Amino acid sequence: MRRVVLLYNPLSGGSRQLRQKVVQAVRGVLEAAQIEVSATATTSAQDTRERSQRAAEGGADAIFACGGDGTIHDVLQGVVGTDAAIGIIPMGTANALAHDLGIPRSPAAAARALLSAEPRRFAVGRVSYQDFSGQPASRYFTVTAGVGLDAHLFHELSRMTKQHWGMLAYYAKATQIWLTHEMQFFEAEFPAPGGERRPEKVTQLLAVRIAQFGGLLRELAPGAGLSRPDLRLVLFKTDSRLRILRYVLQGTFASKLRNVAGIEAVSAERVWCRALARRSGGPPIYVEADGELLGTVPAEISIVPQVLTLLVPRK
Numbered sequence: 001m002r003r004v005v006l007l008y009n010p011l012s013g014g015s016r017q018l019r020q021k022v023v024q025a026v027r028g029v030l031e032a033a034q035i036e037v038s039a040t041a042t043t044s045a046q047d048t049r050e051r052s053q054r055a056a057e058g059g060a061d062a063i064f065a066c067g068g069d070g071t072i073h074d075v076l077q078g079v080v081g082t083d084a085a086i087g088i089i090p091m092g093t094a095n096a097l098a099h100d101l102g103i104p105r106s107p108a109a110a111a112r113a114l115l116s117a118e119p120r121r122f123a124v125g126r127v128s129y130q131d132f133s134g135q136p137a138s139r140y141f142t143v144t145a146g147v148g149l150d151a152h153l154f155h156e157l158s159r160m161t162k163q164h165w166g167m168l169a170y171y172a173k174a175t176q177i178w179l180t181h182e183m184q185f186f187e188a189e190f191p192a193p194g195g196e197r198r199p200e201k202v203t204q205l206l207a208v209r210i211a212q213f214g215g216l217l218r219e220l221a222p223g224a225g226l227s228r229p230d231l232r233l234v235l236f237k238t239d240s241r242l243r244i245l246r247y248v249l250q251g252t253f254a255s256k257l258r259n260v261a262g263i264e265a266v267s268a269e270r271v272w273c274r275a276l277a278r279r280s281g282g283p284p285i286y287v288e289a290d291g292e293l294l295g296t297v298p299a300e301i302s303i304v305p306q307v308l309t310l311l312v313p314r315k
Contacts, residue, residue: 001062001115004030005055006039007048007075008066008091019091022107023066026089029111045074045292052078060084062311064114066107068092069143073290076308080124080140085309087114094291096143099214100226102313117311122226124308125209129287131295141209141289142308144220145301147273148204149183149236149244151286154293183239186285186297190233190271204236204244205273207301221265226310230269231303238262270302 008023023039030037042048052075055063065075066089079086089107090098104110127145131137183203192198208221209231224232236244240262247260274297275285284296 001035003036003060004038004062004064004087005051005060006037006064006066006089007042007051007055007071008039008089009048009068009071010041022091025108026064026066026111029108029115033115042071042074045070048074049077052076053082054078056082056084062087062114064089064111066091069094069096069290070292072097073139073141073292076124076140076142079308080304081307083309085119085311087117087311089114096210096213100143100210100212101310102315104313113313114311117313119309120312121306122308122310123229123303123305125207125231125289125301126304127207127287127289127294127299127301129295129299130297137295139289139292139294140304140308142226143208143210143213143290145207145287145289146205147188147287147297147299147301148186148202148285150204150206151288151293154288154291155286184283184285185239186273186275188233188235188271188273190266190268200235200237201276202235202237203239204234205271206234207231207271208234223265223267228267229303229305230267231271231301233266233268233271235264235266236262237264270300272298272300274298 006023006027010019027037027039040051042051052063056079062085063075063079064087065072069092071092072088075086088098088103089110090103090105091107104113125141125145126138127141128136128138185201185203187199188202188205189197189199206220208224209226211225212218213220221232221234243260243262247263286296287294287299
């Protein structure tokens with residue numbers, strides 16, 4: 001690397017003063033390695049995407065996303081399909097992708113690890129959906145895309161609450177929704193091994209790209225991985241709160257996910273999600289990607305091969 005652009009979310013994790021010190025520490029590590037560095041605080045998700053795209057098109061070797069999975073998600077939108085690599089400096093509420101890649105939790109240690117990291121090309125997920133103005137839209141994702149219950153969680157969780165309380169806000173709101181939310185079935189359809197389409201009625205669908213999430217939730221989809229050329233889909237074909245809780249608790253505490261009745265993991269390159277015909281006009285079924293609320297169904301989730309370079313620390 002000769003030229004690196006640091007983009008950081010001034011509202012991601014810790015106090016503003018502490019974030020400035022962390023960014024300066026990361027910058028110092030890179031400059032000591034004779035790398036040309038520019039650092040910019042972004043003002044919005046759109047600002048992050050535009051700055052990432054300009055940096056990639058302007059010849060930056062790497063864009064370092066300093067923040068959590070939300071910041072990485074925004075940088076991703078501007079970098080996919082370019083030659084620039086994304087380096088991750090964990091500074092956010094959730095750092096699932098950094099954990100999966102084996103990036104140190106300390107920002108300065110992460111910067112040092114990225115100096116000798118291997119640039120590797122990966123597939124990414126892509127979700128097409130209906131935005132809140134009723135228009136078609138799409139996003140790329142690296143961690144997971146969800147339709148149904150988990151996206152409803154992000155709809156209910158305000159950004160200010162998330163910024164103030166961090167992961168505690170997730171757990172508190174998730175518990176409330178699990179206890180009170182009336183789960184809605186919708187249709188998920190994907191290609192079966194024989195080529196024909198297989199429809200299922202589900203209350204939740206997850207399209208997962210990483211193996212290990214870190215934090216309390218360690219594993220969500222057995223067999224998932226960034227190196228795979230497909231998606232691991234978790235189909236919740238049940239509205240049983242106890243079955244869903246059992247599955248989540250296994251991912252939190254068990255060393256291996258085991259079968260839970262009504263919950264199935266399959267592999268596919270594409271899945272279509274839509275409301276059931278008899279539910280037309282009912283409550284919306286929400287769509288999220290990488291923890292960012294996007295819109296509603298109808299939605300299509302697919303895999304886009306070999307369009308993203310990530311810096312992966314050497315073992």
